[in-house]
Every structure is written in structure tokens, then in C-alpha cells.
Amino acid sequence: MMPAIESIQIGSVVSEGDPEAKDVTTRFWTSAFRKRSIDGPVAVGQLGIDGDHVADHKHHGGIDKSILCYAGQHYQAWQAEYPHLQFGGGGFGENLTLAGISESDACIGDHWKVGNCEFQISQPRQPCWKISRRFQDKTMTKAVAQSGRTGWYLRVLAEGELNIGDEIEVIHRPNPSWSIARANDVLFGREVDRLAVIALMNLQELSSEWKDSLA
Numbered sequence: 752m753m754p755a756i757e758s759i760q761i762g763s764v765v766s767e768g769d770p771e772a773k774d775v776t777t778r779f780w781t782s783a784f785r786k787r788s789i790d791g792p793v794a795v796g797q798l799g800i801d802g803d804h805v806a807d808h809k810h811h812g813g814i815d816k817s818i819l820c821y822a823g824q825h826y827q828a829w830q831a832e833y834p835h836l837q838f839g840g841g842g843f844g845e846n847l848t849l850a851g852i853s854e855s856d857a858c859i860g861d862h863w864k865v866g867n868c869e870f871q872i873s874q875p876r877q878p879c880w881k882i883s884r885r886f887q888d889k890t891m892t893k894a895v896a897q898s899g900r901t902g903w904y905l906r907v908l909a910e911g912e913l914n915i916g917d918e919i920e921v922i923h924r925p926n927p928s929w930s931i932a933r934a935n936d937v938l939f940g941r942e943v944d945r946l947a948v949i950a951l952m953n954l955q956e957l958s959s960e961w962k963d964s965l966a
Contacts, residue, residue: 753918754852756865757823759793760786760841761803768884775880776887782806784881786841791914795868797907800846814906815873815958821845821902822853828900836886843882843895845902852919854899854931860956862908862923869909869922874958875931875938876902896939903931904958926954938964 762783770779783804794801798817805812826838840848854875861872878895885891895901929951936942937951938961951957952965 752851753920754856755850755918756847756913756915757850758788758840758848759791759800759913759915760788760846760848761793761800762786762844764804764806775883775889778884780881780884782881782884784844784885786844786846788841791917792866792912793914794910795907795913796910799907800913803846810879815960816904817907818847818870818905819845819876819902820847820849820857820905822900823848823850824853825900828898832894833886833888833891836888842885843902844885847913849919854901854903854935857903857931858924858926859929859931859934859951859954860925861921862925863905864920864922866913866917867909867911868907868913869911870905871908871956872931873904873906873956874961875935876904877938877961877964896935899932899935901931901935925956929954934961 762785764781764783766781768779769777772778783806798812800818821843823840829838857872859872863870878892878901880892882895883889883892934951937947948965952962
């Protein structure tokens with residue numbers, strides 16, 4: 752069975768929290784991290800899904816990070832590891848929760864056809880403090896990085912519409928040895944090899960942000 756879209760999410764910019772708090776779990780933040788599920792069809796433009804917003808344009812959004820994907824299969828593992836929390840599609844701020852694919856199956860530069868849209872995988876998602884803020888648990892951001900269950904970003908190559916259930920067809924895979932999982936291992940030091948770092952940095956399809964992080 753081909754990988755497919757399990758759910759679609761968009762978010763609005765909201766502010767919440769205590770401006771005086773220093774605790775990451777309660778600090779004041781302005782973010783569109785909290786997503787709500789929507790039914791298709793949804794319009795997709797060069798900068799992402801229509802109706803989805805970004806608060807921090809310095810670190811989020813843009814051509815290389817138009818759409819965030821997350822593997823739906825991870826939610827069962829998170830629920831087992833954090834039984835006191837509630838998990839579900841969009842919980843990690845993703846626009847597309849996907850069935851039948853994970854970081855081990857998706858590679859940097861993969862060219863996808865989904866519905867009448869086309870996408871390219873640009874980089875893994877680099878976990879930040881907002882994950883811990885979202886779940887109000889200080890350990891979450893580190894756990895995402897250590898587990899490799901990070902998600903990944905897409906560039907939009909061809910605009911169109913998406914629906915829940917749309918299948919993902921990989922029409923070109925220029926870097927089969929560079930899965931999202933392996934790229935994460937290099938960035939977070941689980942694969943310690945200078946030549947691997949150089950090879951990853953030289954991937955044409957890798958986002959400039961990730962190249963800077965590796966440098």
C-alpha cells in the first residue's frame with residue numbers, strides 16, 4: 752500500500768502564557784504551532800497550505816519549509832512513552848500527518864506527486880523549544896531529537912489541491928542513501944563521520960538552513 756495523507760492541519764497565530772515566566776513549559780509565546788484538522792480539498796501554494804500561518808518568519812516558513820510532515824505511526828510510541836499527555840494528528844505542529852512512511856523511508860530531495868501537487872523534501876525538522884512548550888513537558892524537545900521522530904519539510908514544486916487519503920508517489924529519488932533518519936543522525940552526532948557531513952552539506956536539494964547548521 753502506498754503512503755498517504757492521514758490528516759491535514761493548519762494553524763492561526765495566537766499568543767498565550769505568562770510574560771514573567773522563565774519556565775519553558777509556561778513561558779509567553781506567539782505561535783501558530785497549535786494546528787486544527789481540516790477536511791479537503793485544500794489549496795496549496797508555493798508557501799504552503801491556504802489558511803496556515805507562521806508567527807516567526809525568521810525560523811519558520813518560506814520556500815524551503817512550506818509544509819511540515821509527520822509520520823502518524825509515531826503517535827502510538829509517544830502515547831506509550833508519555834501516557835499523561837494526549838497526542839493526535841497535528842500535535843507536533845505538522846501540516847500533513849502521513850500514513851505508511853517515516854524518517855527511514857523519506858530521503859532528502861525526494862520528488863513527490865500527491866494529488867495534483869508536486870513536492871520535494873528539503874530538510875528534516877530541527878526540534879526547538881516550542882515542542883516542550885506545546886506539551887508543557889521540559890523533556891519533549893530533547894526526546895524528539897534523540898528518538899529521530901522529528902518530521903520533515905517540503906518545498907512546493909507544483910501548486911494544486913490536497914485531500915485526506917491522497918497517495919504519495921515518489922517520482923524521483925536523487926539521494927537514496929540520505930534518508931531523513933540518516934541526516935538526523937549526522938546532525939545530532941549519532942553518525943560521526945566528517946566525510947558524511949561534507950557529503951550531506953553538498954546535497955543540492957538540502958536547504959541552506961540545514962547546510963548552515965552542519966557548517
